[in-house]
Amino acid sequence: MIEALLAGPVIPAARGLLGRCLVSDIGGTRTAVVLTEVEAYDGADDPASHAYRGPTRRNTSMFKGPGTLYVYRSYGIHWCMNVVCGPAGTASAVLLRGGAPLDGVEVMTHRRGRTARLAEGPGNLTQALGVTGEHDGMSVLDGPIRIEGAPVPGEIVASPRVGITLAFDRPWRFVLVR
């Protein structure tokens, strides 16, 4: 079950999220992707995590229970989304970095203003699905943004995380191949 997966340690949770369906019901339209790229951030034990230095106004959602959405503004421009893992207060989370379009391709094309690379990259993924700061703190188990179904099979490849300077040697970026 997805609830048990998210309640556990962040690395298995990150791997277990790959290949699952990420669904968005916003503005009366459904858009969905298959998750193909994620990164794990291990709360207080991870120098690269937003929660490393404790709670702030921005990262409040990270300290809530498993399945909580943590949406933050990146570089003042883009929205990035995480799924919180582990018991409340742990502040571990999985950054959703990319997906393969599944439903609502028309809508995603319109929201993105292009037809290629609709949901590749964390900023592009949120834009394609219409996720913004107003979804921060919602649950991925019952809200307008949900994780659904069982994962599609595939090979998982681990590599260093992208775009960070601290603890960049931890191979906590996971990509689903084919």
Place this chain on the structure above:
DNA sequence: ATAGCGATGTTCT
């Protein structure tokens, strides 16, 4: 094909 750069909210020094 690869490199450089601007946009800009939140956090930290």
Place this chain on the structure above:
DNA sequence: GAACATCGCTATA
């Protein structure tokens, strides 16, 4: 004042 879990445009090859 500077760094940052980014992206797409522009220039140069």
